[in-house]
Amino acid sequence: MKLASLILGAFALFLCFGQSMAMADPNGDPAAVKQDAKTGLWYDKAGNPTFKVEKDGTVDWYTSVGYLQYGANCLVCHGPDALGSSYAPNLTDSLTSLNYAEVYGIIVGGKRDVNASQDLVMPAWGDNKNVMCHINAIYVYLRARSDGAVGRGRPSKVAPKPAGYDEQENKCFGD
Ligand code: HEC
DSSP states (O other): OHHHHHHHHHHHHHHHHHHHHHTOOTTSOOOOOEEOTTTOOEEOTTSOEEOOBOTTSOBOHHHHHHHHHHHHHTHHHHOGGGOOOSSSOOHHHHTTTOOHHHHHHHHHHOEEEEETTEEEEEOOOTTOHHHHTTHHHHHHHHHHHHTTSSOSSOOSOBOOOOTTHHHHHHHHHTO
């Protein structure tokens, strides 16, 4: 009897958690509803960049670019799979409270938290083209990680590169 109610209690807790996690995206519903015809980037219904993961696990092009660019520019501090390190926060947690505009602003301008016991510095990337030309890709990768749509490691199945992808990337790099 006692054991049964314990199990029931644990299950109820699990349900609550599952629900609060599903609602934890501060941009609202992450479902991809519109793809930009030029760039191939997906948007949610509120107009924020988002990921698109098919039932068989295939991720959209930007999510896979974001994985690689995160690895090249952010992993050294924020750890593999965005799970944090002793120095920098777990971004899968951070993105449950920071929306697209806030994340974008922090990446461009940096962030600093100084007090008696620590001096944490998030560099500003506004002048770094490798980051700025991939900022939406990095964002959708982090959003997918935070929403639990993409697991740890490199996405194994990736949708084809959108036709307009190279053109907008080259334009950004100024080639
Ligand atoms: C040199 C180490 C370092 C690198 C590289 C770095 N960050 Fe950070 N980042 C930090 C630190 C430290 C903080 C916490 C700053 C604070 O608390 O004020 C932070 C904070 C953040 C935050 C805010 C998190 C929060 O909960 O407030 C975001 C978003 C973020 N970083 C994204 C990125 C992205 C994306 C990249 C790669 C383009 C990146 N960071 C690269 C060190 C780094």
